[in-house]
Amino acid sequence: MGNDIADFNNDALPDIMTLDMVSEDHARSKRNMGGMNIEKFWQSVNNGLHYQYMFNALQLNNGNGTFSEIGQLAGVSKTDWSWAPIFADFDNDGFQDLFITNGYKRDARDIDATAKIKENQLQKTDFNAALELLPATKIENYMFRNTGDLKFEKVTEQWKMNQPVNSNGVVYADLDNDGDLDLAVNNMDEVSFVMRNDLQSPNHYLRVKISGDENNKLGIGVKVKIKTGDQVQYREFQTERGYQSSVEPVVHFGLGANSAVDQIEVIWPNGKKSDSG
Secondary structure (H helix, E strand, O other): OOEEEEOOOOOOOOEEEEOOEEOOOHHHHHHOOOOOOHHHHHHHHHOOOOOOOOOOEEEEEOOOOOEEEOHHHHOOOOOEEEEEEEEEOOOOOOOOEEEEEEOEOOOOOOHHHHHHHHHOOHHHHOHHHHHHHOOOEOEEOEEEEEOOOOOEEEOOOOOOOOOEEOEEEEEEEOOOOOOOOEEEEEEOOOOOEEEOOOOOOOOEEEEEOOOOOOOOOOOOOOEEEEEEOOEEEEEEOOOEEEOOEEOOOOEEEEEEOOOOOOEEEEEOOOOOEEEEO
């Protein structure tokens, strides 16, 4: 599935989010565990691989060359059959939130359906009949608000983003130039969403437009660090994010109640630094 890299806890170290396919609904999670073959599970372990579970993984950068997996601690480990994770500060409070697109047209891992298909050998004789046995389910996308303590709060319903839909690609951009980030979401077999941000947050923001040299005009790979009081925020600028998608070429920071930035540091791909503050 998709992945994203961002400093979600403001320690100037990039963390890693990767997606898999476990439902938060208990019954649905058990019906769709087709990949949990016991023999293959232990064969992987005996071959030196780690224990393979289908949870999302949030890898917290420890700053010493190691990472700690905290997906379950953070509350983002179960988002069903997901595609694109994307970190961005949607409420401009100074901490990057997490939006995840979700959904698959057919539950290809449904154990009851696949057992019936094998029993009747439909996979060999009638592909369309086998396909119709697989349930078609629409699941909502997920929006998590970063609470600033290595935890995320699910706000999908609260932020009115709980439409049942199968989505994959997603990008963010400030489409209406009002200082907060909107979303464009690609949906399967139906019209795409353009989701205007109506949170009406009183928080401030900073948007940085990078002008690179002629070989890298967008400034891909530029690192931007800002300081407001004792808080540090860090971004590594990449437009390709989430899953087969490309976001707007602007570095966006939420500042919370701060109306000014004390320092901005830009580190260019060639190692040169620009500092203002």
